[in-house]
Amino acid sequence: xxxxxxxxxxxxxxxxxxxxxxxxxxxxxxxxxxxxxxxxxxxxxxxxxxxxxxxxxxxxxxxxxxxxxxxxxxxxxxxxxxxxxxxxxxxxxxxxxxxxxxxxxxxxxxxxxxxxxxxxxxxxxxxxxxxxxxxxxxxxxxxxxxxxxxxxxxxxxxxxxxxxxxxxxxxxxxxxxxxxxxxxxxxxxxxxxxxxxx
Numbered sequence: 001x002x003x004x005x006x007x008x009x010x011x012x013x014x015x016x017x018x019x020x021x022x023x024x025x026x027x028x029x030x031x032x033x034x035x036x037x038x039x040x041x042x043x044x045x046x047x048x049x050x051x052x053x054x055x056x057x058x059x060x061x062x063x064x065x066x067x068x069x070x071x072x073x074x075x076x077x078x079x080x081x082x083x084x085x086x087x088x089x090x091x092x093x094x095x096x097x098x099x100x101x102x103x104x105x106x107x108x109x110x111x112x113x114x115x116x117x118x119x120x121x122x123x124x125x126x127x128x129x130x131x132x133x134x135x136x137x138x139x140x141x142x143x144x145x146x147x148x149x150x151x152x153x154x155x156x157x158x159x160x161x162x163x164x165x166x167x168x169x170x171x172x173x174x175x176x177x178x179x180x181x182x183x184x185x186x187x188x189x190x191x192x193x194x195x196x197x198x
Contacts, residue, residue: 009073014148016066018157021142023059025161027052028135029168053113060110063103095144102137105130135165 030052071083078096082089086104087097112119112127139162143149149158 006073006075009069010075013066013069013073014146016062016069017142017146018154020059020062020066021138021161022157023055023062024135024138025165027056027059028131028165030055031131032165032168032172056110060106063106067103092145095141098137099141099145102134102141105137106134109134 030049034049034052067083071078071080078089078091082091082096083100083103086101087093088100089096108127109131112124116124139158142158146154148154
């Protein structure tokens with residue numbers, strides 16, 4: 001029975017960690033899309049921000065499950081110190097430390113998001129930029145700490161998450177280079193040209 005419980009804890013910790021990574025990747029992608037104000041006929045702009053927020057909260061639920069099961073798992077014997085103090089664990093110190101640091105930065109983003117109306121837009125945005133540091137730390141944590149990180153299925157999930165964020169980031173960079181008023185300028189130029197032709 002104890003062996004079954006230990007195995008269940010191990011599988012739960014791994015599964016919750018992987019689900020957290022998938023959700024966190026989706027949160028980063030949606031954050032980039034929200035910044036570009038992406039919308040469509042069937043996807044209004046507010047929906048991107050709403051799904052972004054809801055997935056962020058859902059990723060916290062799975063992240064909490066990941067942390068709790070990893071801490072109480074007797075196989076690793078991590079203890080609470082490893083979950084609270086970055087790089088304070090004896091077990092895969094660097095990789096586990098990245099995960100701990102990512103969680104603490106993510107909590108800072110969540111707390112400031114909840115307190116956004118009191119701290120102001122500028123302070124919230126400054127802290128919110130930490131989300132872009134959280135994601136690569138979480139990816140590296142999973143690769144360095146996960147005992148099955150190099151299995152085919154785990155690699156496929158990690159590569160898919162990295163690819164999705166990379167594509168969204170490249171799209172965001174390309175979008176940022178464009179002139180947001182280009183269409184309006186073209187319309188104004190065309191109207192001025194028509195006016196001059198008369």
